[in-house]
Amino acid sequence: MTAYAETLARQAPRVRRVNWSPYLVGAGIGVLSWVAFAVFGDPLGVTTAYSRIASIFAVPVIGADAVAANSYWKSMPLKWDYGVWFLVGIPLGAFMSAVTSGTWRIELVPEVWKERFGPSVVKRFAAAFLGGIVIMYGARLAGGCTSGHGISGGLQLAVSSWVFLGVMFATGLAVSAVLFRKS
């Protein structure tokens, strides 16, 4: 524990140097939104394209015919459009940032999780998998995620998006309070 704290202390000045101010990053995403609206006519968003791609994975599970007949994927068919290429870019950019800032590392169990739930990789993977199912089902039901609703919808002052932001944060705070309660 002491060794870990010492490592943190040693790394702290470096971490501060490579990380940008959250306000600067937020402003950058805001400016990126201007370009998305004005040049591409397609606000920043993630889960619509994610749903399109998921139809590929559904083919071996429920069969190509069932996917083709599904009313949701009829309204949202697989196509290599703006949103899908945007998704390809996100990991590219994050990878470039992590490598150039020296912060790339394999992470099996994150620190915050480890402190509360222990070092079990199986436990963390199971929670991530189940959490992933719930978050994507919720995103599709709400019609967007933290990008499409939270940022793109929030900045347009959309009623749906501010309801999303309010309910999402309130639920997250409540779940977190239960999950991370001091036992």
Add this chain to the structure above:
Amino acid sequence: MTAIIAVLGPILMGTLFGFLLQRGRVTSCNVIEDQFRLRDFTVLKVMGTAIIVGGLGVLLLIDTGGTKYYVKDANMLGVALGAALFGIGMVVYGYCPGTALGAIATGSVHALVGALGMIVGAILYALSFDWVKSHVLNAWALGKVRLPDVTGIPDMAWFAILAVGAAAFFWRVETSEAKKA
């Protein structure tokens, strides 16, 4: 737009977005979990600034005919239920869908496992879509409404309220963080 730009344009946009997310530390599960534990306000700082800076620019663009609104339907029951599930998923998974894709590329293997879960979630939604559409999405459906429409408060006033509120909130957060450090 030529075919090459139609591919490279969005890839470049995504790359800049992913780069910003990583530099802003929101591709870290720890940072997101600590936001919901009220120990680290990075997520709110990034989102709040993005909404205000982005919104003022988009408002100006709309006023000058440079773009239009892309507002999502306010199917209130669906949005509220979906947002609640999203909040649960975000705490258990530790990411939102966008930051998860960034996190995978920074070496977070558990983010990749969760991304497979997200594919399962998308498939489950598609399979249940007919039922959801007829039972949930049509409940309290208000259409593509904006806050200025339903409140009568004009756009600029909304942004003024948001900016002043955010500035006051972030000033408090910065002051208490400086005290702790």
